Amino acid sequence: MMLSSREVVKIMLLKRYMTITELAKKMSLETGKKYTRQSLSKKISRSSIDYDEINQIAKILEFKIEIVDLLEKKE
Secondary structure (H helix, E strand, O other), rough: OOOOHHHHHHHHHHHHHOHHHHHHHHHHHHHHOOOOOOHHHHHHHHOOOHHHHHHHHHHOOOOOOOOOOOOOOOO
16 A cells, blocks of 8 residues: 555654644754745645655654665565
8 A cells, every 4th residue: 555645744743743834844944945834735735745855854753764675585
């Protein structure tokens, strides 16, 4: 089952008891770019958020994103 970027961000926010407004403020402080609740919400809901931003969100919320090679043989 594939989750959308919107679903992934919502799950991370829920697990950290954080609002999108709080996340936008933290992202602005971390990146120097201006993020508002509305702009971040729109990016997430339209799935126009890029990998670097998803990675930044994960870092702020203290999650790790991993890429797993499904073709690699398990020993």
